[in-house]
Ligand SMILES: Cc1cc2nc3c(=O)[nH]c(=O)nc-3n(C[C@H](O)[C@H](O)[C@H](O)COP(=O)(O)O)c2cc1C
């Protein structure tokens with residue numbers, strides 16, 4: 001029996017994403033119609049009940065975020081759809097944009113109506129430039145048919161959507177950096193406060209949500225919260241689109257109910273490790289996420305169970321690495337990524353990443369000094385606590401979790417009972 005589900009992805013393959021008529025023929029825009037007949041407060045209550053943690057990685061409660069955004073004073077607010085999807089091994093937002101762009105627009109319109117915004121911006125990563133025509137067409141057709149623009153469906157609510165792209169920097173996925181980028185400045189995070197919910201894009205109150213979060217909102221408005229909550233577990237209700245990649249037979253974006261085990265995801269959905277190799281490690285949540293080993297494959301994929309193992313859902317990326325790769329080489333590739341992507345604004349991240357890289361290089365060559373590991377861990381903890389933004393705070397998550405799960409690969413002799 002298939003372990004995947006089609007709730008957020010129910011429209012995938014069912015209509016032509018380049019045609020609003022095709023979307024309307026499968027009942028498209030019924031979520032917007034329902035939402036416009038409700039009050040903002042009713043939608044916020046539904047969103048709180050759905051208990052959706054933001055799918056951009058930080059897992060902030062969406063209902064709470066929408067309630068805060070709605071309560072900010074101001075008759076000119078902004079909704080930003082974060083389609084930067086820069087986390088390595090993450091391509092679930094691409095699957096939504098390419099196969100169901102109209103549902104994403106519905107999510108944005110509903111968010112705009114709920115918080116009282118006049119304009120929406122999609123910040124699309126430049127590497128997804130091939131999807132621009134599809135989104136622009138969806139925006140144009142929706143406007144022509146009255147689902148977007150002035151006085152949507154005669155409701156008195158007006159909302160316009162604009163499309164922007166950055167130059168391809170990972171840090172531009174961070175909310176305030178993304179705003180700087182749209183404003184034409186270089187991609188560096190803003191100091192907070194003021195918080196973007198009060199003073200964001202063009203100094204206006206701004207709500208930033210991930211693509212998947214917005215698509216989920218349109219889904220539970222259309223079908224009802226109970227239907228959405230009937231999937232998943234009591235603590236992690238609903239479904240999640242994961243991006244499964246690396247050394248698995250069937251890589252891809254899959255929608256799963258929360259609660260499947262990592263083993264079911266990697267072996268039943270992913271088909272297991274190809275060419276007769278064994279699993280070495282998996283990394284959850286992209287480069288800023290954490291790694292685990294085969295001994296915890298029976299952990300359910302829920303926010304709570306993963307946290308107990310020191311793991312995260314994060315962006316929903318699941319990267320599988322087999323026994324052909326040395327852990328230290330894997331850690332080095334992640335480290336190189338962060339050196340490349342650090343914006344250089346703050347010292348802990350700019351310098352810390354480079355200093356740790358020097359130590360990792362010595363491990364790669366087998367020339368490490370006696371106190372290298374301690375020094376790397378000290379630098380990593382300084383970065384975690386003192387970096388200016390989430391990039392530097394999480395850049396060493398892979399290193400620290402790799403030391404925890406594979407101490408022997410770092411020259412530490414630890415009894416099996418002491419592992420983890
Ligand atoms: C370095 C960095 C990169 C990020 N990249 C993304 C991204 O590509 N897409 C995304 O949705 N959120 C990204 N985030 C998280 C956003 O800052 C923000 O929390 C999110 O877009 C909010 O939407 P959500 O509440 O729906 O998750 C990133 C955060 C950091 C610190």
Ligand code: SF4
Nearest residue numbers: 344345346349389392
């Ligand atoms: S942690 Fe500092 S240097 Fe690193 S990306 Fe953020 S602001 Fe830039």
